[in-house]
Amino acid sequence: MPAAIPFEEVPAPPWQSPRKGLRKAPAARQPLSAEAVLSAALRLVDRDGLDALSMRRVAQELGTGAASLYAYFSNKDELLEQLLDRVIGDIPLPSAAAADWAAEVKRSCYASRAVFLAHRDLVKVARANIPVGPNSLRYVEALLAVLRGAGIPDRIAAWGMDQMSLVIVADAIEASIHASLGRQSEADAAPYLAQVSEYYANLPAEQFPNLNAMAPAMIEGSGDERFEFAIGLMVDGLARYIKAAV
Amino acid sequence: MPAAIPFEEVPAPPWQSPRKGLRKAPAARQPLSAEAVLSAALRLVDRDGLDALSMRRVAQELGTGAASLYAYFSNKDELLEQLLDRVIGDIPLPSAAAADWAAEVKRSCYASRAVFLAHRDLVKVARANIPVGPNSLRYVEALLAVLRGAGIPDRIAAWGMDQMSLVIVADAIEASIHASLGRQSEADAAPYLAQVSEYYANLPAEQFPNLNAMAPAMIEGSGDERFEFAIGLMVDGLARYIKAAV
DNA sequence: ACCTGAACACCGTTCAAGT
DNA sequence: ACCTGAACACCGTTCAAGT
Numbered sequence: 364m365p366a367a368i369p370f371e372e373v374p375a376p377p378w379q380s381p382r383k384g385l386r387k388a389p390a391a392r393q394p395l396s397a398e399a400v401l402s403a404a405l406r407l408v409d410r411d412g413l414d415a416l417s418m419r420r421v422a423q424e425l426g427t428g429a430a431s432l433y434a435y436f437s438n439k440d441e442l443l444e445q446l447l448d449r450v451i452g453d454i455p456l457p458s459a460a461a462a463d464w465a466a467e468v469k470r471s472c473y474a475s476r477a478v479f480l481a482h483r484d485l486v487k488v489a490r491a492n493i494p495v496g497p498n499s500l501r502y503v504e505a506l507l508a509v510l511r512g513a514g515i516p517d518r519i520a521a522w523g524m525d526q527m528s529l530v531i532v533a534d535a536i537e538a539s540i541h542a543s544l545g546r547q548s549e550a551d552a553a554p555y556l557a558q559v560s561e562y563y564a565n566l567p568a569e570q571f572p573n574l575n576a577m578a579p580a581m582i583e584g585s586g587d588e589r590f591e592f593a594i595g596l597m598v599d600g601l602a603r604y605i606k607a608a609v
Numbered sequence: 610m611p612a613a614i615p616f617e618e619v620p621a622p623p624w625q626s627p628r629k630g631l632r633k634a635p636a637a638r639q640p641l642s643a644e645a646v647l648s649a650a651l652r653l654v655d656r657d658g659l660d661a662l663s664m665r666r667v668a669q670e671l672g673t674g675a676a677s678l679y680a681y682f683s684n685k686d687e688l689l690e691q692l693l694d695r696v697i698g699d700i701p702l703p704s705a706a707a708a709d710w711a712a713e714v715k716r717s718c719y720a721s722r723a724v725f726l727a728h729r730d731l732v733k734v735a736r737a738n739i740p741v742g743p744n745s746l747r748y749v750e751a752l753l754a755v756l757r758g759a760g761i762p763d764r765i766a767a768w769g770m771d772q773m774s775l776v777i778v779a780d781a782i783e784a785s786i787h788a789s790l791g792r793q794s795e796a797d798a799a800p801y802l803a804q805v806s807e808y809y810a811n812l813p814a815e816q817f818p819n820l821n822a823m824a825p826a827m828i829e830g831s832g833d834e835r836f837e838f839a840i841g842l843m844v845d846g847l848a849r850y851i852k853a854a855v
Numbered sequence: 856a857c858c859t860g861a862a863c864a865c866c867g868t869t870c871a872a873g874t
Numbered sequence: 875a876c877c878t879g880a881a882c883a884c885c886g887t888t889c890a891a892g893t
Binding site: 373374376490493500501503504507508511517518519520521522523525526529530532533534536537540558559562565566567570571572573574576577579580581583584589592593596597599600601 | 619620622736739746747749750753754757763764765766767768769771772775776778779780782783786804805808811812813816817818819820822823825826827829830835838839842843845846847
């Protein structure tokens with residue numbers, strides 16, 4: 364597992380407002396630091412979910428007041444953004460040296476999803492698609508290396524990567540919602556899905572003939588299978604753009 | 610434009626908690642009703658965005674207190690869910706009679722995105738992928754008719770529809786975020802995108818050779834072009850699953 | 856220079872008390 | 875039976891006052 368890169372090693376994007384507080388870690392005798400705040404925040408998310416993550420509770424976890432956090436993060440959104448980037452640092456980087464680039468990309472997508480799902484619904488904070496955190500940048504760089512190495516044109520590689528991250532995030536969000544409703548395992552989800560299927564089967568026949576007929580198909584497949592299907596559509600689609608081979 | 614179906618015309622899904630308050634519209638002399646609450650809420654979202662939508666403000670818009678809304682919606686989430694379904698009622702239904710099913714599906718995806726984008730960031734409330742509102746169900750039914758009519762196997766049609774709605778929603782969310790940052794038009798976004806591209810171009814060369822090289826490609830294409838690319842990947846991918854023609 | 860208690864301006868939801 | 879004022883238990887963020 365690669366070590367996370369601290370935010371200081373990469374230049375700050377110029378379109379973001381600069382933090383108003385400290386930029387460096389404070390003196391050693393201080394218990395507070397950006398690192399400590401992020402760790403406390405992640406502990407909270409892992410234990411109680413994203414909704415439980417308030418500035419006040421993070422501060423409480425650190426034995427201080429909410430106002431103290433504003434020395435390290437200009438607001439809650441910035442804290443969340445850095446927290447997500449820290450988690451993204453746990454995703455193993457795909458290798459451009461892999462024999463089968465498509466398999467490597469798919470593997471990497473599965474790994475990304477797994478890392479997100481290890482932290483409850485934290486993935487919900489991933490919104491705008493432009494990566495800026497150091498770990499996100501490093502991951503993007505590695506994935507682009509694979510796609511370009513495979514001969515995919517730059518523009519298609521850029522668009523395809525956007526789409527893949529969008530699909531990974533959207534799927535992980537959905538899975539995290541199901542998990543938060545107590546349907547982590549396939550077995551837990553089964554009674555709920557059976558209810559959904561029956562609901563579709565019993566909709567008025569004149570209005571909903573296709574939903575009636577597809578009631579069983581609508582709940583077929585585990586979350587993993589559906590995700591693999593989606594990623595397969597994307598990656599196989601990208602493969603068709605590869606320039607004429609030498 | 611099809612008229613929206615009221616929630617009463619479709620049976621309530623059994624896995625949802627029943628509303629605790631009224632089920633029917635109150636006496637005519639009452640200014641309050643579920644319909645009136647939804648209209649006020651939509652007005653608020655259209656004017657000030659989803660973050661401005663609080664129970665208190667909706668109530669204020671109607672000249673009453675927040676507590677009064679709980680007679681019609683058991684909580685804020687339910688209000689939002691019904692509000693989204695109401696907007697989904699504005700999406701024209703795709704036709705299974707269309708000569709080119711793939712073109713019809715793509716057109717329908719573009720139309721969905723356009724309807725979502727007409728209501729600021731309301732689309733953010735679309736989370737779990739299982740449609741339950743009457744208008745959502747009607748749309749799903751129509752889209753399934755097109756996919757099944759094209760000869761796509763049931764399981765693939767179900768998974769593909771899930772994916773398409775996920776891509777539409779995720780893309781619309783991203784576009785709405787950009788719009789809320791004052792980058793509605795391509796012209797408004799240009800200076801921001803130029804900054805992003807320059808940022809990528811100036812990342813340390815040893816660590817980020819691919820991002821350096823792809824700096825121009827990373828911001829190529831309008832939001833519309835990127836969306837059409839993504840939908841194209843999906844729909845063309847689904848086409849490959851069509852059973853052997855007769 | 857760094858930290859923080861208290862305050863400001865909000866939330867969603869409940870419930871006793873009204874009509 | 876329906877509606878609502880007031881309260882409860884929270885929010886993110888600011889800022890004057892401390893050390």
